[in-house]
Structures are given as C-alpha cells and as structure tokens.
Amino acid sequence: MDRQKILDQVRRSSEHLKGIFGGDIETIISERRYGFISGVCKQVVMRPMEERLTTSDKIDRIVINRVFGIPIFLFFMWLMFKFTFIVSEFPMGWVEAGQEWLSDMVGGIFPEGSIPGSLITDGVIGGVGSVIIFVPLIFTLFFCIAILEDSGYMARAAFVMDRFMHKIGLHGRSFIPMVLGFGCNIAGIMATRTIEHRRDRFTTILVNPFMSCGARLPVYALLIGVFFPEKGGTVLYSIYILGIVIAIIMAKIFRKYLFPGPPSPFVMELPPYRMPTIKGVIIHMWERGVLYLKKAGTIIFAGCVLVWFLSNFPWNPQYSKDYDALKQKAEADFASGLVTKDTMDETIANLGNEQAREKMQKSYMGGLGRIIEPVVKPLGFDWKIGVGLFGGFIAKEIVVGTLGTLYAVGEADEESTPLRERIQADTWPDGKKIFTPLTAFALMIFTLLYIPCVASIAVIYRETNSLRWPLFAAGYTTALAWIVAFIVYQGGRLIGLG
Amino acid sequence: MSKKITIALAGNPNSGKTTIFNNLTGARQHVGNWPGVTVEKKGGNLKHDDYEIKVVDLPGTYSLTAYSLDEVIARNFVVEEKPDVVVNIVDASNLERNLYLTTQFMELGVKLVIALNMSDLAEARGQKIEIKHLSEFLSAPVVPTVGHKNKGTDELIRAIVDMAEGNFNLDRVTIGYGEEVEEEIKKIEGLIQRDAGLMQGYSSRWLALKLLEGDEEVIKKVASEKEV
DSSP states (O other): OOOHHHHHHHHHHHHHHHHHHHSSHHHHHHHHHHHHHHHHHHHSSSSSSSSOHHHHHHHHHHHOOOOTTHHHHHHHHHHHHHHHHHHHHHHHHHHHHHHHHHHHHHHHHOOTTTTHIIIIIIIIIHHHHHHHHHHHHHOOOOOHHHHHHHHHHHHHHHHHHHHHHHHHHOGGGGHHHHHHHHHHHEEEEEEGGGSHHHHHHHHHHHHHHOOOGGGGGGHHHHHHHOOOOSHHHHHHHHHHHHHHHHHHHHHHHHHIIIOOOOOOOOOOOOOOOOOOOOOHHHHHHHHHHHHHHHHHHIIIHHHHHHHHHHHHHHSSSOOOOOHHHHHHHHHHHHHHSSHHHHHHHHHHHHHHHHHHHHHHHSSSSHHHHHHHHHHHHTTTTOOOHHHHHHHHOOTTTTHHHHHHHHTOSSSOOOHHHHHHHHHOOBTTTTTBBBBEEEEEEEEHHHHSSSSHHHHHHHHHHHHHHHHHHHHHHHHOOOOHHHHHHHHHHHHHHHHTTT | OEEEEEEEEEETSSSSSHHHHHHHTTTOOEEOTTTTTTTEEEEEEEEETTTTEEEEOOOOSSSSOOOHHHHHHHHHHIIIIIIIIEEEEGGGGGHHHHHHHHHHHHHOOOOOOEEETTTHHHHHTTTTTHHHHHHTTTTEEEEBGGGGGGGHHHHHHHHHHHTTTTTTOOOOOEEEEEOOHHHHHHHHHHHTTTTTGGSSSSOHHHHHHHHTTTTTHHHHHHHTSSOO
C-alpha cells in the first residue's frame, strides 16, 4: 500500500510541475543536468569547448561576459525596481483610497470616542492597512523576479556574481536569496534552502536581514519626504548600499570566525534560456506574495492591535487639566460673543490634540517609552521614536504606524501631511528640534539594521532549527544598528550637522 | 593475503574505454555474455601491490535511462553488483556531452573515479582543463589519461585503490533542480525513506528523480511491492 502512496505522490508532483513548467519533466530534469554540466565546463575549461554554439551560448557570450556581465545585471536590477515602482503606483493608490473609504464607513457605525470604534479604525484598518498598501508593490516585484528566474537569467546573474561572492567566502548561490531579500527577508531566508553547505547557508541567512526589505520602505518614504525632498533618490540609494556593504562585511566576519572552512565546491548551473510561461510566473509570484499577505493577516494584525492597546490604555487617565470643561468654556465664550467661531474651533482642536498627547504619555506605551528613552537618546531619538522602533519589531512598517498614533493624528501613513508637519515641529524640552535631517538619517540607518521583524526571526528559527541563531541574529543586528547610528549621529554633530 | 577490489568501467561510446580497459588488464581478459542477453560482457584482472582488481567493462552508454538495453545493463550492474569503484572514462575533447553520464553516477551515489581521456587532444586544441576544480565539482578524483599512449594508467590505478579504501574526502556535490522540483523530490524522498525495502542499493534521491522522470524500469520495481 505504501508503494502505491509513493506512486500517487509521483503523479501529483508530475502534474504540479507540468503546470508550472508547461513541459514534460524529463526534459526539465535533463535540462538542469546540462545546466550543471554547462556551469562546470564554463568554470573549468579555459577555452570554449566547441565552436558549435547554441542560442543559449550566444546569449551567454554577452550576458555572462567578464566585462559586461555585472553592468548588465545592475541594469536589469535597476529596470526591475523602476518597473515595480511605476506599475504598482496606481494599484497602491486604489488600495489606499479603498482603505480610507472603509475606515470612514466603519467609523460612522460606532459613536465617536468609543473603544470598539477606535480599535477597528485606528488599530486594525489604520495599522494593517499601512501594510496592505504595499501588497501591489510586493507582488509586482515578485512578478519581475519570477520572470528573471524562469527565463534562466537569474542563474546567469548568480554566475556573474559568483566570483565576487567568492571574495566574501560565499558563492553565487547565496546571491539569489540576497536579491529576494530586497522584496522580503522571509522570502530571502527561505530561498537559502537551495544552498547545500551549512556554513554557507547559515552565513547567508544571518546577513539577509541587511537587505533592505519592502517593509522598511514606508519608514524611509516618510522621513525622506520630510527631510530630504530634494535628494530623495540619492538618500534612498545610499541606505540600500549601506545595507549591502554591511552584509558583505558581516558575511566575511561570520565566514572567518563563526563558520570557518574553505569555500565549498559549487557549480553554478546554467540551464538553457527558455520562455517563461504565464502560469509558471503567476504561480511563483503567488507563492511568494501570499507569504506577505499571510504576514499582514496574522502577525501584523496582532501587532497593530497590541500597539493600539498599549497606546490607548488606560482609556481614561488622570488628566492634568479638565479638557472637557475647557472645551465647554470655549463654546460658552463663543456663545457669549467673547471670541469668534474660528478662535473657538482652534482652541477646541488644540485642546483635543493636547489631550490626545497627554493620554499617550500616560498610556502603557508612554511608560514603555520612558524606559526606552535613555537607551536611544545618544542616537538623537526621543521616547516616541523609541516606542515606534519597539513596535517595528513586530513588522518594520509599524514604525510609521506607531509614530502616527503617537503624534495623535488620525492618519498615519507617509502621505499624511499632519504627521509630517508634526514631526518637523516636535521639540525636546529645551526647545531644540527633535527631528533634524541628521536624526532622520540615523533613524533610517537604525531601521535598516536593527532586529529583523518577528516573522523573520521565526523563519530563521525554522530554517536553522535552533533557538541560538534567531537570538543571535536579533542581538547582533540591534547592537550593530545602535553602534552605526551612534557613529552617524554623534559624528554628524561633531562636524556640525544637525 | 591480497585484497580484492571490483571496478566497473563506464563511459560513452568512443570515449576510449576499450583502450583503457586493455591498458589496465593487458592480456588477462575474458569475454562472455551478460546474463540473459546477447550483449557482450568483457572482464579482466590486474594486480597492483597487494590488490587484486577485477575489472568489468560496461557497455558504452550516454546515460543510464531505461530506454536502451545497454543502459539498463550498465545501471543494473552498478546497482545490484555494487562494484567498489566506478571508473568513468570521459573524453576530454568532448567534455560537455560526456559529463551527462557522469551526472548519472553522481546521483546514484557511487564511488567514482574519472579518467579524463584523450587529454592530449584537448590540449592540442588549446583547451586547458582545471583538473582540481573539475574534481571538486564532480566530487571525484580526476586522472588525465591518454589511452593510446598508455599514459596515466598507473595514476588511475592508484586513484582507484585510494578511492576503494576511502582515502578521498571530497565534499559531495548535489545537482540542484530548482526550488519547485526540489520540493517535489523531497516529498517523494520522504515516502521512499519510510520503505526499508526500497532503501537497499539505491539512494532515495536517485529513486525520486527516476520516478519523476517517468523511468519505467524503476516505476515497475517500485510497484512490484518487493524489495528492490
């Protein structure tokens, strides 16, 4: 009976693979073997074997050329990011609009200031929504990556980067997880399964979080929009490059001290080029993209509810002023003709914001912030930023969401001008501005480097099958983030920036 | 007391296998038939130090599928008779095509020694092959030979003996088939590994691959509910 189970599984697997590749499996498998052989030959034979060139060979002559290979690869990467941002712009706008509509509609059902209303609109729709907005972007990116993979180009990219990767003690196969990491570190870490040797695989896993994933983009977008509107592209590029440089340095260190040993022999397979099938590309995109959706539906959902709870409770704290009485007084002043309607509205709005802010300070989150503040103060961060970063452990997008909540404004995504203005206006008790371009840059660096999100940590646990590595990853990245942000912030102040 | 080693010579037709066979065994040859079929089976003996080496010349094949009788014979011998070492004769001047058979042996997980034959011809054409890397990539020692000049025969014998004694410690290289195929391989392997009968003689990965490839011989064996 068990034998029948095996044959049934084989049949299912065959059907599945036929669907993806649109051809028979025997051909796929032998193509892969020839890809392996082709990789071996290109690496061990000093001169081309025969002058009988196939189409694949002809394309390879240009694409994996020693001189043009890397520029061609960089061009494709640039094209991919460019395409992703352009194509996903519109659907992202639709998702955002849909979310606002939903928030207004649901908000109308509950009385103003009620606990369930606040939970659903601020906590769930606001928080999870700020993540859902990025779904079109993530799917488009995965779509592009799937095309590059299915066509056989990704194998060439890995081949081209192989020599470079050897310099940091890894090999070309570690390269694809790195590229995927730009979309989502979880996808990147899972893609390390194709790396055979533990030392290569674990090194790749541990440095993957430095590949700046899509979830960190909202944080950069918010800060760049406020503080570097002119040089946005350059600043963003520098953050990505910094991540790559640090990944390279750390990989080298890990390979030397944590996982010593010679680079393992490894053949970069070069399967022949083939036209990607639509079905295959869609399946690839979907399999990876769905991970992101699942994350939004589970971890981020729970995280947003938690942040909402911590920043809204105790629900009715002991206020320093009787805000309700003051508001009534403003209304009474207007009624008796002492002030104009505009003045009254302004007073009431100010009181409302002040109250929200005090409520925040007296909430559990505020208490937490005061504990965190001494740790992050040397980096130029105040308690609100500290709390935001704390929330970012759940998912990096939550940094923006939390700052939005903490600055007591209804909308918290990076497009909202009120949050931008408030961030710019906020001051330390001595009147100095909290946010300067320097602080913003230090905050971006910290966001890039510090603890991987909880989902990444969970995946590291699953893939390494030990508690040691996720804990190590959490610890060393955070320490590194603190050190680098400290150097940037304090160094910047020394040379007179900020 | 001399130690006995059995080796099988495998290679593509025209890879110079027969010349190597002659170089190894000299006049000590015997010719017969493979059991049950009228395919010629050549065997021979040679002595090296304390070792008595029995050499079996497998039919020349390009692969190890179930499509041709020659390939089935070669495959069954390797799997069922379990020679101590498989010597794969590879034509250096036609490396790409010859290595396909090599990948098959790598996947079977046998102890493999590569004789890189006609290496003079390749060099004459201006091709330089990095032996050390090739050896790492194929996880097998590679010995350059020139069959018709009887070059490299002693080195080959030494490599065979060392391999049989387990003196080579090479990292095993696995040929990757890409994420999706690997996932299916893993599922099938998982089921195979629970079946003790199937685990004798074959590596589970090889079986899984052959099943996916639709290899009739292997499917028949798996379906037969007997030990393979």
